[in-house]
Amino acid sequence: MPKIRKAVFPVAGLGTRFLPATKAMPKEMLTVVDRPLIQHVVDEAREAGIEHFVFVTGRNKGVIEDHFDKQIELEMTLESRGKCRQLRELEQALPGPGSTSFTRQQAPLGLGHAVWCARDLIGDEPFALLLPDVLVQSKPGCLKQMVDAWDDLGGGNLVAVEEIDPAKVSDYGVVGVGEEKGRAFGITGMVEKPAPAEAPSNLIITGRYILEPGIFDILDNPEKGAGGEIQITDAMIKLMETRPFHGFKFEGRTFDCGSKVGFLAANIAFALERPDIEPEFRQVIADLLD
Structure with missing residues (x-):
């Protein structure tokens, strides 16, 4: 069975909900404590054994590429000042030479289109898809849990899911629950933003996926879905007709860092697990709550 070696990170979004902070800085570079959002998600992928990191970018995103490159002047300055700890942290956070690739989406046509833009870099092998807007606080990381479950299942397609208030399912993609195997289960169907009374469950698709390369064949001839965009959920529904799909109830707490409240909550939660602060x-x- 093949290994999950590559991961796709869609980072082409404009981040309009965080203006004016994101006017000149990518939303993925907003920091949770002292690490950019995208660094947190890349760290999660590295823990899961990912060897190649594919970033689907857009205009004004060059700082992301710079972030995952060596900063010679900075490193020399840190070394000359004896700041060994900071230098070591930079080195540990840096992916190895040749392990990152960057491709342009060019137009905001949806998540499905962003994934399709990575097709030639992924090739004919299963891959992980991580949405940088979603942070998962867990040990081991969410993707590591998923890769282990994917190995146990013998491959296929696997999506992370979590329970929410049934009254709120109309904002998300929702899955139907079939036969269970540990924390994984067969998906009997997917519905995008159903009315609460019509939802097959209260399990929503979170921002972590393991997908087979057959998804690219479907995205080669896409149909526009919700919001007039090419949706990855629509492509997964078609792929389900011929290939197995499982959901995975991961252990951990998620933060929607695409919203201001979720982003602030993530900063508090991640700060509280840092023994140094x-x-x-x-x-x-x-004191603030007093």
Whole structure:
């Protein structure tokens, strides 16, 4: 069975919900504590054994490429000043030479189109898809849990799901639940943004996927879906007609960092798990709430 070696990161979005902060800076470079969103997600992928990182970018996203490159002047300055810890952190966060690729989406045509733009870089092998807007706080990371489950299932397609209030399912893609195997289960169907009374469950698709390369064949001839965009969910529904799909109930807490409240909550949650700042930060929170 093949190994999950490659991951796709769609980073071409404009980040309009965070203007004016994202006027000149990609939303993926907004920091949760002291690491950009995209660094958190790449770290999750590396823990899961990903060897090649494919970024689907757009205009004004060059700083992401710079972030995952060596900064010679900075490193020399840190070394000359004896800042060994910071230098070591930079080195540990850097993917290896030749392990990153960048391709342009060129037009905001939807998540399905962004995935299709990575087709030649992925080739004929299964791959992971991680949405940088979604942070998952868990140990091991969400994708590591999924890769282990994918191995146990013997391959196929696997999507991360989580339970939400049934009254809110109309904002998400929802899956039907079939035969269960541990934390995984067969998906009997997918519905995009159903009315609560028509939803097959209260399990929504989260921003982590393992997909077979057959998804590219479907995206070669896409139909526009919700919002007039090419939706990955629509392509997955078609792929389900011929290939197995499973859902995976991962362990962890998710934060929608595409929203201001979710982004702020992520900063608090990730700060509170950092032993170097947790005691002082907890006291600051207590003082603010007093």
